[in-house]
Amino acid sequence: MLYRPINQNYHDFIVQRDRELCINCRVCERQCSYLVHYWDENRKQVMHDNAKCVGCHRCEALCPTGAIVIRHNPSQFRENSHWKPWFIKNVYKQADGGGVLLGAMGNPQPYPIYWDRLLLDASQVTNPSIDPLREPMELRTYLGSKPDSLEFEEKEGKPSLKTKLSPQIKLNYPIMFSAMSYGSINFNLHIAMARAATELGIVYNTGEGGLHPDLYQYGPNTIVQVASGRFGVHRDYLNAAEGSDALSPAPHHDIYSIEDLRQLIYALKEATEYRVPVSVKIAAVHNAAAIASGIVRAGADIVAVDGFRGGTGAAPTMIRDNVGIPAELALAAIDQRLRDEGIRNRASVVIAGGIRCSADVVKAIALGADAVYIGSAALVAVGCTMCQRCYTGKCPWGIATNVPSLARRQNPEIAKQKLVNLVRGWAHEIEEMLGGMGLNSIESLRGNREKLRAVGLNEVELDIFGVKPAGR
Amino acid sequence: MKRVYVNPEVCIGCKLCELACLTEHSQSKDLIIAYREERMQGLLPRNTVEESGWITASLNCRHCAEPYCIQACISGALTKDAESGRVVYEEEQCVGCWSCLMACPFGAIKRHPIKEKIVKCDLCPERSIPACVSACPNQALTFEEK
Ligand code: SF4
Ligand code: SF4
Ligand code: SF4
Ligand code: SF4
Numbered sequence: 044m045l046y047r048p049i050n051q052n053y054h055d056f057i058v059q060r061d062r063e064l065c066i067n068c069r070v071c072e073r074q075c076s077y078l079v080h081y082w083d084e085n086r087k088q089v090m091h092d093n094a095k096c097v098g099c100h101r102c103e104a105l106c107p108t109g110a111i112v113i114r115h116n117p118s119q120f121r122e123n124s125h126w127k128p129w130f131i132k133n134v135y136k137q138a139d140g141g142g143v144l145l146g147a148m149g150n151p152q153p154y155p156i157y158w159d160r161l162l163l164d165a166s167q168v169t170n171p172s173i174d175p176l177r178e179p180m181e182l183r184t185y186l187g188s189k190p191d192s193l194e195f196e197e198k199e200g201k202p203s204l205k206t207k208l209s210p211q212i213k214l215n216y217p218i219m220f221s222a223m224s225y226g227s228i229n230f231n232l233h234i235a236m237a238r239a240a241t242e243l244g245i246v247y248n249t250g251e252g253g254l255h256p257d258l259y260q261y262g263p264n265t266i267v268q269v270a271s272g273r274f275g276v277h278r279d280y281l282n283a284a285e286g287s288d289a290l291s292p293a294p295h296h297d298i299y300s301i302e303d304l305r306q307l308i309y310a311l312k313e314a315t316e317y318r319v320p321v322s323v324k325i326a327a328v329h330n331a332a333a334i335a336s337g338i339v340r341a342g343a344d345i346v347a348v349d350g351f352r353g354g355t356g357a358a359p360t361m362i363r364d365n366v367g368i369p370a371e372l373a374l375a376a377i378d379q380r381l382r383d384e385g386i387r388n389r390a391s392v393v394i395a396g397g398i399r400c401s402a403d404v405v406k407a408i409a410l411g412a413d414a415v416y417i418g419s420a421a422l423v424a425v426g427c428t429m430c431q432r433c434y435t436g437k438c439p440w441g442i443a444t445n446v447p448s449l450a451r452r453q454n455p456e457i458a459k460q461k462l463v464n465l466v467r468g469w470a471h472e473i474e475e476m477l478g479g480m481g482l483n484s485i486e487s488l489r490g491n492r493e494k495l496r497a498v499g500l501n502e503v504e505l506d507i508f509g510v511k512p513a514g515r
Numbered sequence: 516m517k518r519v520y521v522n523p524e525v526c527i528g529c530k531l532c533e534l535a536c537l538t539e540h541s542q543s544k545d546l547i548i549a550y551r552e553e554r555m556q557g558l559l560p561r562n563t564v565e566e567s568g569w570i571t572a573s574l575n576c577r578h579c580a581e582p583y584c585i586q587a588c589i590s591g592a593l594t595k596d597a598e599s600g601r602v603v604y605e606e607e608q609c610v611g612c613w614s615c616l617m618a619c620p621f622g623a624i625k626r627h628p629i630k631e632k633i634v635k636c637d638l639c640p641e642r643s644i645p646a647c648v649s650a651c652p653n654q655a656l657t658f659e660e661k
Contacts, residue, residue, distance in 0.1 A: 066550040070529055105652060107534050108547055441527075448569030454525040454653045 047094065050135040053128075054094040057116050058102070064110035065089065071102035071111060076437040076449055099430040101439035133360070146360035147433035147443070148419060149352035149397055150367070157371035157504075158403045161410075162513060164494045166481035173483050175474035181484035182470055184414050186286070186391040187211035187320040188344045209344060210320050212266075212286045214414060215244035216470045217485055218404060220462070221395055221418030222268050222324070224250030227356035227433070228442055229450040232425065235458035237261035242459070243466050246285055248416070259283045266322065269311065281314050286345070287321055305341035312342070320344035320391075327351065327373035327396070328366075332380035339381060339390040346390050347416065348373050352397025354419040356443055357434030370396045371410065375508045378411025378490055387490075401472035410508065411490040424465040425458045516600030517660050519562075519638070519645055521572045526655035528564060528571030535650030536560035536575075539639055557629035561636040562647050563622075573647060573656060576623040576636035578602045587618035592633075604635050 044052060058079060067088050072080040077097055083090040096113065103111040120128050133144055166172040173180070188209040196205040220236045233255065236247040241264045249258075251270030258265070259279075266286040269276050281287055298304050304323070311321050322345035323338045325331065335346045350370020355363065374394045381387040394407045395416035407415050423429065426440040433443035441452025477485065480494055488494060496513040497505055505512060534546060537560040541549035549558060562575040582602050585593045592608035593615055595601075611631030616624045625634045639645040648656040 064547065066547055068530070068534060068550060070531060070534075073529055105529060105531070107531055107650075448528075451525050452527050452653060454655070457654055 044094070048139060050132075050139055051094045053118070053132055053135065054096065054116055055132075056096040056098040057093045057114050058091045058096055059112045059114050060089070060091065061110045061112075064108040065106075066108055066110075068107065071106055074101050074105050074439060076439045076444075076446070077435075097430045097432040097435075098428075099432070099439045100428045144360035145357060145434045146363045146431060147357055148354045148429055148431045149350075150364050151431065152364050154351075154369065156397075157369055157500075157508070158397075158399070158406055160497055160500055161371075161406045161495050161508070161510065162498060163402070163405060163409075163476060163480065164496070165479045170481045172481055173478040175471075175478045178478075178483060180474040180477060181486065182216050182473060184214040184217040184485060185211040186214065186322075186345050186393065186413055188390055189388040191388065210318055212246060212320055212345075213244070214246065216466055216473075217408060217412075217414040218466055218469065219245055219266070219393070219414060219416050220247035220421050221353075221416040222248035222250040222266075223354075223418055223422075224252030224268075224270075224356075225255060226250075226252035226445070228422070229445050229453065230255060231450055231453040231455045232442060232458055233258060235425070235453070235455045235462060236421070237264065238455070238459045239462035239466070240264040242463050245466065249284075254280055254283055268324075269307075281311065282318075284319060286319050287311050287315060301337045301341050304338065308342045322347050322393070324349060324395075326366075327368050327370045329368060331368070331373040332376040335377040335392075336380055336384055336386070339386050343390055345393055345413075346377065347393040347395060348377060349416075350394070350396030352419075353395055354422070355433075370394055371407075372504075372507055374407060374412055375410045375492075375510075379509060382490075401469035402476065404469060405473055405476045405488065406495065408485060408488050409491055409494050411492075413489065420465070421462055424461045425453060516578065517658050518578055519575055519636075519648055520657050520659065520661060521574065522655050522657070523570060523572040525653050526564070526571045526573060527653050528566060528569070529652065530564045530573075531650045531652060532562055532573045532647035532656060533560040533564055535646040536562050536636075539642070539646035557627055559625055559628065559634050561625070561634060563625075573651075574621060574623065575647065576602060576619075576638075577621055578636075578638065583618040583620060584615035584624060587614040589614055601638055601640075602635070604633070604637065606632055609633055 069082060069089055072082060072089055077095045079095045080089055080091045080102060098113055100113050103113050120131060190206045190208065194205040195202045220240060225233050237258050240247040241261050246264045246266050248266040249268055251268050254267060262283045263285050265284040267280055267284040269287060298307060308321050321343055323343040324347040325334055327348050327350045331348060338346050348370060350373060351367035377392055391413035392411060393414050393416060394412040398404060398415045398417050398420060404415050422442055425442060427442050436444050438444040438449060441449045444450055477488060482488055492509045495510045497508060497510045498513045537558060538544060538546045538549045541553045541558055543549055562573050564571055564573045578601050582595060585595055589612055590608050590610045592605050594603050596603050609632045616633060623635060627634050644658050648658045
């Protein structure tokens with residue numbers, strides 16, 4: 044194309060506009076925040092510049108005549124299974140700009156997805172299945188440290204609990220909304236998450252961007268995050284919530300050892316007068332199990348593990364695509380390690396990063412998770428199409444943006460309802476799956492790896508998962 | 516009475532409400548024909564999406580309790596329907612004097628681009644929910660009693 048730098052001609056998407064249908068109403072032009080569509084005064088029609096398209100599908104979704112299809116650019120380099128177009132185009136980009144490649148959302152590369160290699164059991168003949176529509180089914184989950192043993196005493200002739208219980212987060216479903224900061228997503232979605240969490244009886248995590256004063260009212264359904272930047276962290280913030288969450292992958296310049304972490308955990312506990320559990324979040328990395336053990340010994344009530352599929356608003360592409368380990372393996376290793384050390388009861392384990400459906404939730408719980416965080420799934424529920432361009436701040440769906448004209452595309456009322464619907468839908472499915480396995484409470488599934496079988500995994504993977512291969 | 520209300524906080528300025536209105540008041544009831552052909556013969560949406568920077572709001576006739584347009588109308592083309600409360604327009608009777616257009620404090624009345632007649636919102640009498648409200652992708656429009 045005339046004037047266009049050569050490398051920008053190898054764009055990823057093309058806009059296919061059916062001129063039979065297009066009425067030149069310019070709705071697409073108004074919706075695209077990347078300025079792909081434009082009005083051509085000479086031709087008196089809407090035209091487009093394919094090179095700018097990020098493939099978010101917003102225009103396609105709002106075109107009133109269905110005239111647009113967003114396609115992968117069919118133009119192909121000569122086949123080469125080593126030099127895939129992804130690498131070639133990235134080299135071009137860096138040769139032009141010299142910068143660090145940026146990406147967003149989770150690791151999109153074709154690493155194994157272990158959820159898809161694990162299968163659930165169903166009752167046959169010897170044990171009856173349970174119909175959740177006819178019989179009670181318990182999904183309630185409490186997150187926090189559980190005592191090593193319980194002591195009872197007699198009070199006025201009645202037995203009563205003597206052991207003092209640690210603070211717990213009560214969840215109606217074993218699902219929470221992930222830490223997504225006010226900044227990476229906008230206020231409309233924060234309010235939607237807060238309201239949805241309240242309606243569902245679950246919690247959402249504020250992320251590291253602080254908490255808007257208007258959201259303090261949702262405190263009982265909030266986990267506040269104390270991240271490396273310490274943005275917006277003060278006593279009111281900590282006390283506004285039901286739980287607090289103490290880590291993020293970036294360096295905390297006041298934590299260089301487990302002792303420092305212990306100090307921070309106890310500082311948070313003091314600041315919140317031991318009313319709320321403290322959760323420590325780590326990325327799923329090579330020694331996740333040993334790190335988790337240290338964190339639990341340092342006093343954390345909850346360990347949250349974030350796998351490499353976990354979404355982010357902006358990350359260097361090389362880090363996103365090459366650092367960390369699959370959350371499924373980290374989870375299994377952490378649960379096993381804490382059990383082996385006899386400290387599994389001291390903390391709840393929460394898994395985050397790439398949970399896509401209710402079956403993933405069930406498998407995570409069978410692998411030992413107490414609950415899961417959903418982030419990307421929650422964003423998809425409100426329209427995200429995983430275009431992975433969050434870092435531009437121009438999300439055409441009004442999600443990963445604070446541009447006022449875009450943020451208003453998320454009506455908090457609609458977004459809240461979608462989040463509520465999603466979690467309710469998953470909860471029904473979880474009940475069905477539990478019932479199918481002959482279980483009537485999520486508690487009976489927790490760490491119950493006997494309910495899982497693996498397909499296509501090698502001996503080592505089976506060993507880490509503590510799961511038998513299908514057929515055994 | 517039920518009116519169309521806009522919530523400017525979530526109006527995204529897409530103007531799909533205008534396209535829906537246009538189609539609803541067309542002969543063909545087909546967006547493509549209405550937009551390409553009937554618009555050239557003077558078809559207009561009854562509503563207007565007002566824009567001021569990035570703040571947008573879709574506005575239509577308020578169907579006022581005491582409508583200035585009816586007071587101003589010299590020919591009896593505008594009347595208040597006692598039962599529904601709607602401000603009803605009879606095109607045949609309109610003489611094109613533009614008195615109502617000047618009297619309306621909301622600018623809700625438009626001139627027909629060809630005929631010497633006005634054009635205004637009728638709240639889509641053939642629909643249970645007006646076309647603009649049904650078409651809005653962000654629930655920025657509601658049809659309700661307030
Ligand atoms: S929104 Fe659809 S009909 Fe309107 S100009 Fe764009 S492609 Fe054409
Ligand atoms: S709205 Fe999204 S899909 Fe459509 S042209 Fe713009 S960037 Fe591409
Ligand atoms: S949040 Fe927006 S920018 Fe990010 S992946 Fe989803 S649609 Fe794209
Ligand atoms: S359809 Fe809704 S969001 Fe779009 S301009 Fe009309 S009122 Fe605003």
